[in-house]
Amino acid sequence: MGSVGIDLSLKESATTSNGDKLIIKQTQKWANKLAVAQRAKNKKRVKAIHAKIKNTRLDLIHKFTTKLVKDNSLIVVGDVKSRSFTTKKTKLAKSTYDAGWFELKRQLEYKCKHAGCQLEIVNESYTTQTCSYCLKISDSSPKGRAGLGIRGWTCAECGIWHDRDINAAKNILAVGLDRLAVGIPSV
Template sequence: MHAKIANRRKDALHKFSRKLVNRCGEIYVGNVSSLKLVKTTMAKSVLDAGWGQLKTMLDYKCAHAGIVFKEIDEAYTTQTCSSCGSLPESRPKGITGLGIREWTCSGCGVTHDRDINAARNILAAGHGRLAVEIPVL
């Protein structure tokens, strides 16, 4: 039964990574260490998601397809405002801040979803520019 679940997860990751590589010209991911997260209370969730496997699959599939794949340092990406580039005092901080999903920048007044803000900052870092230049979709 465990082997069947593992095979299904691996198949789903292969299909998802292939779709991403076919659809995107560049792929940037945060440098989350799944091995470090396995040692926390989030271990089951991290292992179920297969983050490490997904990054590995994306890396070799991008290399084979000639697509840019980079791991970006994601330090402070959820806390840095993607609109003005500042690190405001009103940002969510530390472990207690993980539960805060939305926050408003005290510098420019823009309200951010934590995950979307981080994604915009990681994309901007991958392109080597400020997130301010990335349009909000």
């Protein structure tokens, strides 16, 4: 059994250190039908569309987490707080709720308990900016909210090209493995 790191983001809800991605864009997919039903004041149809969005999201997350728990003995997740993305200062609330981070972590927690798999939640600071190969933060790495549009980058130190989310997931896994090596208990 292996170990895997998971980076939570808005573009793909979750990306693993081995490259698997969970893509949930249910709200956007159903937005037009929902808008039509809302303008028509068709409460029954609005309720049905919301239920469809929720059930599809739950199903996608369930399948993704089941595979992760089945294939790994250690799962390390970055500690992203959705509350920081849903304030009035940002326009990311709908995308954040659509990503389903809370539900993903909840399902991983109970599935890991049942399967005897270890779940670690770690601080993900600088995991996107740090090269997972040479462990340096270069000038070319994406930084802050301005760097959110950068999906891939080449490390100026070692020349390795990185997918932003896979690189972060690899660094999250490394942080989790380091914590276990020095005996820091789970969160």
